[in-house]
Amino acid sequence: MVETVVTNTPPAGARLASDRRRHVGVNAPLLNQPLPQFITGGVDRAEQDRGRAAAQLAGKRHVVATSKCASPSRTSLRWCDLPLRFAWEKVVEALFRFQFAALGLLLCFATATHAQDNAPADEFAKVVRTTEPLSPADEMATFTLPEGFKASLVVAEPDIAKPMNMAFDARGRLWVTTSEEYPIPAPADRAGKDRIVVLEDKDGDGIRETVTTFADGLNIPMGVYPYKDGVICFSIPNIWFLQDTDGDGKCDERKELYGPMGFERDTHGMCNGFTRGxxxxxxxxxxxxxxxxxxxxxxxxxxxxxxxxxxxxxxxxRIEHFTHGLVNPFGMTQSPAADLFVADCHTKPVSLLLPGGYYESFGKPHDGLGYVPPMMDHLHGSTAIGGIAQYNADVFPAEYHGNTFGGNVMTGCVNRNSLQQIGSSFRAKEEADFLVSTDPWFRPMDLQVGPDGAMYIADFYNRIIGHYEVGLDHPGRDRKRGRIWKVEYQGNNGNTKSVPMPGESATPDELLAELASPNMPRRTLAMNRLLDSYRNAASPSQSSDAAESVDAQVHALWLQQRQGNLNDQAIRISAEAESELVRVHAFRIIADRDEAVANSGTIMQQGFRDASPLVRRAAVLAAAKHVHFSQLRPLIDLYHDTPAEDVYLQHSVRMALRNHLQSPELFQQLDRELTDRDIKLVAAICLALNTPDAGSFLIRHIRVLSDAPPDEFANYTRFAVRHVSAQNVGTLTAVVRERFADNPSMQLELLKAASDGLKQRGASTPEVIRNWAATLAAELIGLKNGKLPAADADPIVWSYVPYPGGKDQGSPFQVTHRRTSTDGMKETPLYSSLPKGEQQTGIYRSGSFNPGEQFSFYMAGHDGVPKDPAGGKNLVRLRDAATHETLHTWPPPRNDTAHQFNWTNTDDVQCTYIEVVDGDSGNAFAWLAVGRFSVEGLNPNTRIEQRREGIELIGLFQLADFRDVLSILLRRSNSDVTTGELLGKAIAGMQADSRFHALAAACGVTDLAATVRSSVHNALLSDSTDNIEETLGKVMASATSAQQLRVAEPLCSDLTGAKLLVALVDKGKASAELLRRPTVADALKAVADESLNSRVQQLLNSLPDQNAERDALIASRTQNYVQQPGSAVAGEAVFAKNCSVCHQVAGKGKKVGPNLDGIGSRGANRLIEDMLAPNRNVDIAFRTSTVVTTSGKVASGLSRGYDGARLILIDSKGAEISIPRDDIEELVVSRRSPMPDNVAEILTEQQFRDLTAWLLSLRN
Known part of the structure; x- marks a missing residue:
C-alpha cells in the first residue's frame, strides 16, 4: 500500500499529483473526459508541474521520500507556505491548472509507473533503458534508504537540464553546472546552451527555493568551484573565472585561466571534480x-x-601535474587528514591519491616503481562510476562517519564503503548500498556533502548513460531532464533543522567560529572565505574554540601558512603536538612550503619515527619535496620497518627515495655501507630513475640481485642494458651466464629482456649478447658439436582434437606423475584426462611415427562405473597415417594402476599415429592416462618446447648462422605446424620481402596436403620468388577463411605483397572478403598505389552487403545462445587462451584493451554484437593506428605510445610491434578496433557460447 501524508495542506481543490490513491477517488468521473493539450503531453507535461503550475501556485514545493516505510514506494509529501508576493488571482488560476496537471500525471502514472514496477529483471543491464521517464515525485517513490533517512527533491527540470558537477559556497548556496549539449559539444559557430545555476535558501528554512542562472552560453561545463564574486569552472575548451563585478548575481566578465584543455576525443570526463585543498x-x-x-x-x-x-x-x-594514470576519474573528495580520494570510471570506485603516483590505466606504463596499490578489489557490479563523497560531518549516525559514497550510474544505486585503516593505508570495505532506486533512469553522477550535513546527489536522469556503448546522436538520449536530491538523517524525532552558513555580510569573527565546526565542509568553506575575502583581517587567534577544537587548530595552522605568517618555530611545535591530526598537518604544511624549515633533518626524522603511521606518511611526503642526504638512511630504515600491509607508506617511501636518488651527488653518497637488503631496495628504485648512475648501480650489485624473482631480475637486466655502456653490458652478461648456467629458461627470459632494453635504447646488439644468444639457442635446439640429432630422435608432437558431439572445452589432457605402474615404477609420467575434471572430453592425437616390430605403452583409467559394462567411450587406438585405418584398439584397464599393453606389427606398417580418446562425460570413472611408450619420442618431455624457444631466440636476434639448421628442421616439421610456423618466421625474419613472411604464416596452416606443404617449405628456403604466387594460391585453396587472413596480413606490409594478394583474389584463389577485413583494408589503403586501390574497390563493389551478413550472423549466434547457453566454466578457459592477451578481468590478463569487469551488465544481445562486430562502436582510445615506414613497410595495431626511441603497437593477437621513431614516415589512426573482427571464425560455436556465458556472468 502507498502511504501518503500531506502537511501544510494546500488550499481546497488542489491535489498533489503524487497523492495517487486519493486522487483516483476524487477525479474518477473525469477519467473518460477529453484532456486539454497541455495535459495530454503525458510525462513531460507532468514533470514540468514544479516549474510552471506548482511554481505559480506555491513558489516552491518540497517533495520528500522517507525510509519510515518498508516499501520503497511509500512516500511522505509536504507543501510549503505560499509567498505573499503572488497575487491571489494567479493562485486561483494555478489551482485550476494544477488540478488538471495532477490528473494528467495520474494517467501517466497508470502507465509509466506500472510499467516500471513490472520492468524486466535485466532492465538495469540494458545500455538503452526501455522504461519511460517518471516525474520527480514518482522517481523519488522508487528510492530505498536506510532507516532514519529521507530524500527530498532540491531542483528538477526545467530549472536545470543535465547536472554535471555541484559545489557549495561559503554562504551555503549550491552551484550546479547543467548541460543540454552533452555529449556533443556546441559547434564553433554558435554559443552553447549550457548554464551554471545557483540554488539558494534565502529564508533559512532548508529549502533552496531560488534558482538563478549565473552564467549561460557555456559548452558542456563540468568542474565548478565558487570563488570570491564568481565561480571557477571548466567549459569547453578552457578553465574560466566567471565573475559578477556589479553584484547583480549574474556573470558579466569571463577570464580564461587555463586552456585549451583537451575535449576533442571525448566529452564524458573532461575536467571535473574541482576540490579546494x-x-x-x-x-x-x-x-x-x-x-x-x-x-x-x-x-x-x-x-x-x-x-x-x-x-x-x-x-x-600555475598548473601542476598531481598524479598520473587512472582511466576516467570523475569526482574527488578530501579527508580531514588532507588525503584526496577519486572515483575512477573503469578501474576502482575509490582510489587514494599519492602525490606523483602512477595509477593503472589502459596500457599506460608506470614510472618504474609500479602502480600505486589499489585500496579495493570490488566494483559494486559496474565500472560506470560517477562522483564520490566522504562523510565528514556529525549529522549522520557514527557508522557512516568517514565512509565514502559513490554514484553507480549503471545499477541505479549510491554505493557505500567504510574505510578500514591499515597503518597509514586504507582498505575499502563494501557496505550495503546507501540509496537504491528501481527507476532505471536514475543516474547518480555527482555527490557532495553539504554544510548542513546532508548528502546531495546530482541525478543525470536519462535513458542512456553510456558514451561508447550507444551512439552520441542516439535519439533516445534525453537532454532536458535532471534532478538534484538531498538525503538527510532525521533519526527518530524527524528533526531536519540545520544552522545556516554565515551570510553575505558575515564578519571574520563569525567565519573563525566556524573553524571549530564538526562539519568539515562548513569549516573548510569558512577558512577559504576568510582567505579569499578577508585575507589580512583573518587572525586565527580570534578563534575562541581553537584551544578546545583540534579541527580549529588545524585550520588555524593553514590560515597562517597561506597568509605567509607561519614561522618555523610554530611548525616545530605543531609537529610535536599531542593531536595526531595536528601533527599530520604540520608535515603537510612542510610539504607545501617552497623552502625547508630550519633544522629540517631533526624534524623529518622525528616524523619518520612518529607513533602514528599517518604522521609518518605525511613526513615522507614532505621529505619527497625537500630532499637532503640526511634523510636517505632514515628513509631506507623506515621502509624496512614498515609492515608490508601498509602499502601506501611503503610506496610513499619509495617515491621519496626516488626523488633523492635523482641527484647524482646523493646517489654517489648513498652507495656506501649498504646491506644486501638495502641494495635490493635501491635496485627496485633504480628502475624509476632512467639515469646512467642507476644502470651502473645495478651492474655493480648484479650478483646480490641475481636471487631476485625471475620477473624482477628480468626488469633489472632490461634496464641495465638500456642505460649502461657496452663494456658494462659484457660484465652483466658474464655474471648472468655464470649465475644461471643451469637454468636455460631464465637465460632465455633475460635475453628477451636485454633485447627489449636495446630496442628502447635504439641501439644495435653488442657482440657479447649475440654470442650469448647463439650459445643458448644451440643448447635449446639440441645441437651437439654444431649438429642436430637424427630425425628419429626428434620428439613427436601431440595435438588436441574435440570429441565428436561433445563440448569443446579445450584439451583435457595434462602430464601427471601420480600413478604407479604394474612393474613397480612410481610417479609414472602419463598423459591424463583426470586433472581438469572427469566430465571434460577430447582426443589427444600424436604425430606420425614408425612403431617398429613391437609397440607397447602403459595405461591406467576407466570406461564407466566398474560394476557396469564398459561404455566403449574411453580407449586408445593405433591408426595408419596414410589410410587412417584403425590398426588396433585398447580399452582402459579399469584400474588406477598403469598396466602394460602390447602390439605386434605383423604387417610391417611404417607410419602410424596414436589417438587417446576420452569420450566419457560422466562424473566418475570417466578418465584415462597413457604413457611409457616404446617409441621414446611419444613420451612426455620438454624437448619440443625447448626447441621452439631456441627457434624463437634465433628469430629474435636474427642469428643468420643458424639458417641451415632451421632449413633442416623446417623440412622435418611436416606434422608439427606450430614449430613449422615458428621456423618459417625465423627464416623469413632474415629478409624484408613480405611474401616470405606470408609463406611463414602458411607454414602454420593445418591440413595442407604433403605436396603443398613441401612447396611452401621449398619456396621459403629458395632465393627465388618465382614460385611464391603459385604456392600461396595452393595454400589459399586449402585454408579456412581465418587461415587465409593470417596469410594475407603479412602480404599487406609492402606494395609487392599487396599486389600479390589482390592478384590471388582476382584469380579466385583467395576470398575477396579478405579485402574487407580491417587489418587488411587499413594496410592496403596505406601502401597501395592508385591503380591497385582502383582494382581493390572494384572487387569490393562486387561483394554482397557486409552489414546484412554480419547482422544475420549476430542474430543467428544470439538465437543459438538463447536456445543452448554455454558453460561459464569452460568460457573462462576460452577467455584465458584467446582474450586475456589484451583484456583484463578481476586483475588478471593484460590491460591493453578495455577492462571487462562488469561487462555482463550489457546483456547478451549487445555483448554478442560487440564480439562479432567490434568495429561498430569503437572508443577513440582503442582505434587502430597504421604506420608506414620510410622503407614502405606497413604495421597496424593499438598504439601504446613511445618507449624510448621506438613506437609500440599491439596487434590483434596481443603481440607487441616495435618501430624505431626515425623509421616512421606516416601514422594514421582509423575508426577500426584492433580486436579481430573474425571471432566467429577463430572460435567454434561451442567456444563462442561458452565465452559468452562467462562474460555474461561478470556482473560484479
Missing part, C-alpha cells in the same frame, strides 16, 4: 582519452593524456 590549490580530474598540454602564466607546462589529476592556482598563475 587545505593548501589553497584547486585539485581536479582530467578525464578519459583527451590530450592536454597547458601552462600557467608562469610558463610551467604539463601534458596529460587520458586519466590524470592536476592542481592549479586560482589566479591562473
Amino acid at each position: 587545505f593548501d589553497g590549490w584547486l585539485y581536479a580530474c582530467h578525464g578519459f582519452n583527451n590530450h592536454t598540454t597547458v601552462a600557467g602564466a608562469d610558463g610551467h607546462e604539463i601534458t596529460m593524456q587520458s586519466g590524470n589529476t592536476f592542481r592549479f592556482r586560482l589566479d591562473g598563475s
